[in-house]
Amino acid sequence: ALLRAADAAMYASKRTGHRIEEAELGADTRRLRDLADAIANDNLALHFQPILDVRTQAVLAVEALLRWDHPDDGPIAPNVLIPLVEASALLTPLTRWVLRNACKATRQMHDRGHRVGVHVNISIRNLADPTFADDVLAALHDHQLPSKWLTLEITDSSGFQPDDARRTVARLTEAGVGVALDGFGNDSVMVRIRTMQLTALKVDQSLLTDATHSNYGRAVLRTLGAFGRELGLPLIVEGVETAEHLHAAAGAGIERAQGFGLAKPLSFPETLAWLDGRLSLDQPLTPPATAAV
Ligand code: C2E
Ligand code: MG
Ligand code: MG
Numbered sequence: 001a002l003l004r005a006a007d008a009a010m011y012a013s014k015r016t017g018h019r020i021e022e023a024e025l026g027a028d029t030r031r032l033r034d035l036a037d038a039i040a041n042d043n044l045a046l047h048f049q050p051i052l053d054v055r056t057q058a059v060l061a062v063e064a065l066l067r068w069d070h071p072d073d074g075p076i077a078p079n080v081l082i083p084l085v086e087a088s089a090l091l092t093p094l095t096r097w098v099l100r101n102a103c104k105a106t107r108q109m110h111d112r113g114h115r116v117g118v119h120v121n122i123s124i125r126n127l128a129d130p131t132f133a134d135d136v137l138a139a140l141h142d143h144q145l146p147s148k149w150l151t152l153e154i155t156d157s158s159g160f161q162p163d164d165a166r167r168t169v170a171r172l173t174e175a176g177v178g179v180a181l182d183g184f185g186n187d188s189v190m191v192r193i194r195t196m197q198l199t200a201l202k203v204d205q206s207l208l209t210d211a212t213h214s215n216y217g218r219a220v221l222r223t224l225g226a227f228g229r230e231l232g233l234p235l236i237v238e239g240v241e242t243a244e245h246l247h248a249a250a251g252a253g254i255e256r257a258q259g260f261g262l263a264k265p266l267s268f269p270e271t272l273a274w275l276d277g278r279l280s281l282d283q284p285l286t287p288p289a290t291a292a293v
Contacts, residue, residue, distance in 0.1 A: 032088050034070060035081070039090070039097050044068050046101050051119065061117030061151065062109075064102040066094075078121075086123050095126050096135050103143040103150070110145070119151045121182065127154070127165035133172050140177075151178030156187075193231075201228060203254065205239025211248040218248065225253035 038044050048062035066078045085091050099120055106118040126132050140147050152172065169179050184190075192198070203224060210217025228235040237249045240259030249257050266274055 028084055031070070031073075031076070031081075031084060032090055035068070035085065035090055035094070038068060039093050044097060044101075046098065046105060048105065048118075050116075059114070059116050061119055061149075062106075063119040063153070064098060064105070064121070066098055066121075082123065086125050091123060091125055092129060092131075092135075095122055095132075096139070099136060099139040100142070103139045103145050106149060107143040107145055110149075115149075117149045117151060117178075118145075119153050119178075119180065121153045121155065124154055124156055124165065127168040129168075130164070133168050133175075136172060136177060137175060147176035148178075151180050153180045153182040155182040193233075198233060200234045200236055200256075203235050203237040205237075205259075208237055208239055208245050208248055211252065212242075212244050218251070221248060221252040221254070229253065 045067040046064045047067050048064055050059050051061045051063060052058065053060055066081070068076050068078075068081060070076050085094055102118050102120045106116070109116055136150070136152070137147070140150060173179055185194075193201075203221075207217070207221050207224065211221040225235065227233075234256060235254045236256040236258065237245075237254050238258055240246050240249065240257045241261040243261070245259065245261060246257060263274065
């Protein structure tokens with residue numbers, strides 16, 4: 001019967017897509033209204049999944065995971081709920097509920113002698129909210145939990161709003177709150193590296209700029225160099241403008257480079273003239289034999 005209903009809905013949507021859309025909007029709206037009630041009445045729960053030290057198995061922290069048992073529809077998974085909430089005005093109150101209850105639970109764990117950290121999942125959209133950092137610090141303060149025990153996990157930074165988000169993260173980390181990137185390695189770039197038979201990576205100029213400005217930037221570039229070598233994927237760094245840039249690339253173990261500081265784009269005749277005066281390889285650059293997915 002369920003299948004037949006789905007078929008009928010699909011058929012109807014082909015003919016009168018507009019009306020189906022309205023019906024779906026209605027269902028989402030109803031859920032959000034019920035969620036607003038659940039937040040107001042504390043009818044939500046958190047589960048906690050321990051994070052352990054790999055070697056010693058000591059408990060380092062617990063990750064708070066939202067649970068909602070809908071009065072009619074039963075449990076609604078956070079993966080279903082959160083995208084709905086993110087597009088609504090409920091994101092702020094829901095996140096506030098999760099933060100407060102996570103801090104409260106952790107305070108109770110500490111009071112029983114279990115000094116563990118707590119990880120709270122937040123949406124990238126929370127970071128754009130100018131009151132968010134204050135909400136976080138207030139939740140910690142109200143439960144007398146020092147900031148070092150809290151880590152926020154951010155999923156899907158693709159919607160990263162550089163200025164607002166960066167300011168919020170800086171404010172929180174400076175206050176001692178941890179910020180983790182959730183789902184690392186499953187973002188679009190890493191998925192492409194993992195699934196496509198690439199033969200080289202072209203490294204953006206911004207990494208080179210960072211590498212000449214900070215130790216952290218230098219470490220990132222060095223790590224990328226090691227990453228390329230380990231995968232058998234040659235790196236070609238772009239935007240080498242100065243001797244310092246070239247030095248940074250070499251220091252990171254990156255072997256190929258291009259940029260205005262090495263050679264500018266040239267017309268065809270200029271290219272021929274330029275080549276005449278240069279040493280070139282007598283074969284195309286190919287990756288080492290290890291580069292195979
Ligand atoms: P889950 O509890 O069903 O949560 C799914 C995702 O919903 C979370 O992925 C997180 O992105 C989001 N989420 C949960 N609670 C909140 C919240 O309060 N606020 C916001 N904004 N988002 C929330 P995440 O963070 O990667 O969590 C790990 C997920 O993986 C959890 O699912 C957990 O139950 C599940 N899991 C843990 N261990 C295993 C395992 O060994 N195998 C599998 N298959 N799943 C596991
Ligand atoms: Mg998480
Ligand atoms: Mg995760």
